[in-house]
Amino acid sequence: MWLSAEEAQRRLGVKPQTLYANVSRGRIAARPDPVDPRRSLYNRDDVDRLARRAAGRRREDAIAAEAIDWGDPVLPSGISTIVAGRLVYRGQDAADMSRTATLEEIAELLWGGFPTYGAPGVSLSGETGIPRLFQMLAERVVRDRASHSVDVGRLREEAASVLAAVAESLMGPGEGQLHARLAGHFGRPKAADDLRRALVLLADHELNASTFAARVAVSTGASLAAGTLAGLAALSGPRHGSAAAAVAVLAEEFAGEGDPAEILRNWLGERRAVPGFGHRLYPRGDVRAAALLDAMDVPTSYVRLRQAAVAVIEEAANIDFALAVLAARHRLPKTGPLEIFALARTVGWLAHMLEQAASGALIRPRARYIGPVA
Secondary structure, X not given: OEEOHHHHHHHHOOOHHHHXXXXXXXXXXXXXXXXXXXXXXXXXXXXXXXXXXXHOOOOHHHHHHXXXXXXXXXXXXXXXXXXXXXXXXXXXXXXXXXXXXXXXXXXXXXXXXXXXXXXXXXXXXXXXXXXXXXXXXXXXXXXXXXXXXXXXXXHHHHHHHHHHHHHHHHHOOOOOOHHHHHHHHHOOHHHHHHHHHHHHHHOOOOOOHHHHHHHHHHHOOOOHHHHHHHHHHHHOOOOOOOHHHHHHHHHHOOOOOOOHHHHHHHHHHOOOOOOOEOOOOOOOOOHHHHHXXXXXXXXXXXXXXXXXXXXXXOOOEOHHHHHHHHHHHOOOOOOHHHHHHHHHHHHHHHHHHHHHHHHOOOOOOOOOOOOOOO
8 A cells, every 4th residue: 555755756757856745735645664764655545546637538548557457447247346445245235244144145145046056067086175176177167068148047057056066176075054064174163153254255356356367258158167267266376365375474473472563574674575464445444354353363473463564564454364363263274265265256256257148248358569560
């Protein structure tokens, strides 16, 4: 959320004096750099707002380029949105729903109906988990029917079949609600309610990177399994579904004695990022993290890390931090957060793929070529 003076000047296209004048007039918020108090950092949202105002009517290519970088909405969707700091699923507050709802109920809401689970239809040997999930989806890609021009009712049945296969690949065969099965898979039955809450909060998050990947795949007519595989590939990255693992590494630094703020300053002094804090869509704090953390006892190392982040970088915890806390609180395996994320977000991917298939539109943006021309 904060920019160096050089980056702020570049975005605004101004000299240092103009930047400082905007700060003095209250147009741009500034604060000391926690690594070097002699320098200042500048609020990115304030800078970008002034830059847009100065640009006036932007060129079409500039508008398009900015749209894929946390910019303006690029396609219509009735599934979820973030508005006024709230995550909304088809008009209902996700944080409120997380108090009692199950992932199956969220699927029914987001899909516009939830048929009985179909049989996964594939039997794979070996251990459960993310590698098996990738394998299962790859197997289905080569045999499942295309999504193009398929009746919405049949596609919902296909979606239920994919979700069932995802659950079985991650947790093995079983019956009962998904959060209870997940708790049994981890060998932590007392974690069931916290897992239920996390699954609901993670089910969808508008047009994030993995969801966009899933929609692009299905827009070509590919199967729902193919779209799920595309979403899973994007989710596996360290800046998306695997971010909680980085939070766990950072939290280890706060397990002992010492001033938490000083520990974090030293971490920053080594030019290392601070995962698990801040979110551009939640300037006042990630509501998903708040809803999950408020329901759990937070381990001491994470309490200390959270306090340091508020004091030093002035950022609130996000869902990656909350997932890491959930894993630490219940002593889940290292792969636990990604497995939770994948199971939950499959529901959202499938909802978006159903919507995309119904639209019949192909997602095919153009590139702004910057290379040589023969």
